[in-house]
Amino acid sequence: MSTIQVDNPATGEIVGSVPVLGSEQLSVMAARARAAQPGWLELGFKGRGAIMSRAQKWMLDNAERVIQTVISETGKTYEDAQLTDLGYAVMALGFWAKEAPKYLSDERVPSWNNPAVVGRKLIVRYAPHGLVGVIGPWNFPIVNGFGDCIPAMMAGNVVILKPSEVTPLSSLLMLEMLSECGLPADVMQVATGDGSTGAALIAESDCVMFTGSTRTGRAVMKAAAEKLIPCYLELGGKDPMLVCADADIGRAANAAAYWSMNNAGQVCISVERVYVEAPVYDQFVQLVTANIESLRQGAPDGAGSVDVGAVIFPPQLEIVDAHVKDAVAKGARVLTGGHSKVDGGRFYEPTVVVDVDHTMDLMREETFGPVVPIMKIADIEQGVRLANDSPYGLQASVWTKDTAHGEAIARRLEAGAVCVNDVQVNYQALNLPMGGWKSSGIGSRHGAGGIRKYCKTQSLLITSFGFKREIFMFPYARGRTMLLQRFYKFFYGRGKRG
Numbered sequence: 411m412s413t414i415q416v417d418n419p420a421t422g423e424i425v426g427s428v429p430v431l432g433s434e435q436l437s438v439m440a441a442r443a444r445a446a447q448p449g450w451l452e453l454g455f456k457g458r459g460a461i462m463s464r465a466q467k468w469m470l471d472n473a474e475r476v477i478q479t480v481i482s483e484t485g486k487t488y489e490d491a492q493l494t495d496l497g498y499a500v501m502a503l504g505f506w507a508k509e510a511p512k513y514l515s516d517e518r519v520p521s522w523n524n525p526a527v528v529g530r531k532l533i534v535r536y537a538p539h540g541l542v543g544v545i546g547p548w549n550f551p552i553v554n555g556f557g558d559c560i561p562a563m564m565a566g567n568v569v570i571l572k573p574s575e576v577t578p579l580s581s582l583l584m585l586e587m588l589s590e591c592g593l594p595a596d597v598m599q600v601a602t603g604d605g606s607t608g609a610a611l612i613a614e615s616d617c618v619m620f621t622g623s624t625r626t627g628r629a630v631m632k633a634a635a636e637k638l639i640p641c642y643l644e645l646g647g648k649d650p651m652l653v654c655a656d657a658d659i660g661r662a663a664n665a666a667a668y669w670s671m672n673n674a675g676q677v678c679i680s681v682e683r684v685y686v687e688a689p690v691y692d693q694f695v696q697l698v699t700a701n702i703e704s705l706r707q708g709a710p711d712g713a714g715s716v717d718v719g720a721v722i723f724p725p726q727l728e729i730v731d732a733h734v735k736d737a738v739a740k741g742a743r744v745l746t747g748g749h750s751k752v753d754g755g756r757f758y759e760p761t762v763v764v765d766v767d768h769t770m771d772l773m774r775e776e777t778f779g780p781v782v783p784i785m786k787i788a789d790i791e792q793g794v795r796l797a798n799d800s801p802y803g804l805q806a807s808v809w810t811k812d813t814a815h816g817e818a819i820a821r822r823l824e825a826g827a828v829c830v831n832d833v834q835v836n837y838q839a840l841n842l843p844m845g846g847w848k849s850s851g852i853g854s855r856h857g858a859g860g861i862r863k864y865c866k867t868q869s870l871l872i873t874s875f876g877f878k879r880e881i882f883m884f885p886y887a888r889g890r891t892m893l894l895q896r897f898y899k900f901f902y903g904r905g906k907r908g
């Protein structure tokens with residue numbers, strides 16, 4: 411069996427190695443998972459939730475270990491690992507433990523408004539798919555992987571998690587955590603490996619939850635279509651930020667700097683392009699540039715040591731560099747940054763680019779690095795047009811002191827999530843759906859849909875009254891035409907009489 415070495419992108423140090431599992435191992439794991447599923451379902455929401463709540467406490471008690479594990483394989487800053495990877499999981503464990511019963515308990519729906527079923531008991535029931543295959547990317551090794559396992563398990567499924575080959579260690583720690591917190595064996599398993607392991611996992615799954623690039627997302631959906639299983643995709647983005655002339659420019663500039671540089675820009679909902687109305691453009695650019703010039707970058711050495719971390723995935727460094735070079739070749743100007751820094755670790759300087767337009771890859775394709783391109787626009791109409799001129803539709807933000815106007819603009823943007831005067835914090839609102847439009851995905855995480863997607867619905871119709879014959883049975887069925895017409899008139903015709 412081949413193995414993958416895991417390195418620390420900020421130092422180049424090898425921090426671990428994991429096996430690449432293949433189809434044979436995956437079928438054994440799937441069989442074990444399926445055997446564990448009925449017992450797990452039997453535990454009920456309360457029993458499953460108790461384990462998640464214990465895990466929430468475990469995470470808080472072991473916060474330092476979790477943060478250091480994430481940093482060791484991503485080279486991100488202490489704050490990035492703490493806020494997102496640790497913070498999200500702590501929140502999500504508690505949220506789904508508490509809210510799963512609300513979203514998944516049986517629902518009674520009315521029967522009185524339909525003559526065909528009046529008097530019957532109508533129930534919607536949510537039944538788990540069985541084995542959910544969760545496949546994750548490398549930028550948030552806990553959030554976009556383990557984070558999706560939590561609602562899947564709370565719904566009564568068993569899961570096999572295939573973390574990115576670049577960052578598998580955090581997922582193994584999550585498995586260790588759940589085992590210590592009493593998770594029955596095989597309810598969650600981690601299948602380390604590369605794309606071939608992911609493909610083998612889909613072949614064994616009853617449902618797929620995938621987070622990663624749009625390109626791989628297409629292959630995943632094809633494989634799921636062959637098996638005819640549900641498949642949910644959280645893919646790439648090219649999130650626009652629209653700054654109106656009446657915005658609080660200080661707040662907007664700070665937000666542009668922070669939310670384009672957090673996690674070194676390796677965030678699907680990062681600020682990837684900014685459009686600023688002409689009257690405030692110069693001031694905005696000056697504030698953002700000053701902010702970004704002051705950032706400290708390097709290998710993290712504890713809390714508060716650096717502001718911008720490493721580039722996690724080696725080829726990403728080339729993509730970021732190519733986007734900046736393409737923009738410069740087409741007339742853009744780099745105001746700060748603009749170079750790779752490879753000295754043991756892999757870094758790309760925090761970069762601001764101006765004089766950009768939509769002929770440049772930097773404004774059209776996902777850059778996924780610490781680079782913020784800023785474009786001057788004549789008015790917000792042009793901004794809306796340019797924001798929507800993208801194959802992606804993950805997230806966007808609008809900046810204005812007139813929040814009603816901001817909301818009206820937000821509703822015109824082709825994106826699954828839009829913030830007015832904020833960025834990314836919507837991801838922390840676990841009762842708010844989060845998912846992409848267009849090439850950014852299918853389905854959503856969080857909210858009711860974020861857990862119901864891990865279930866099949868079953869409709870139950872229960873008739874408890876004892877008429878031996880009625881209009882849906884012989885002999886009345888033969889002559890029911892007039893009777894039915896009267897029924898329909900009674901039920902549906904009343905509003906139209908007068």
Ligand code: NAD
Pocket residue numbers: 545546547548549550554572573574575603604605606607608609612621622623624625626627629630644645646647677678723776778804846850851
């Ligand atoms: P990727 O598509 O290269 O890989 C993602 C995962 O898919 C990895 O675990 C990989 O091993 C696996 N994989 C590769 N080929 C496969 C196949 N044929 N079948 C099954 N699995 C396969 O993505 P990445 O480079 O790891 O992650 C970065 C991308 O993820 C960016 O585009 C980013 O925007 C996106 N992302 C999206 C969200 C979101 O919520 N929308 C969140 C985080 C990251």
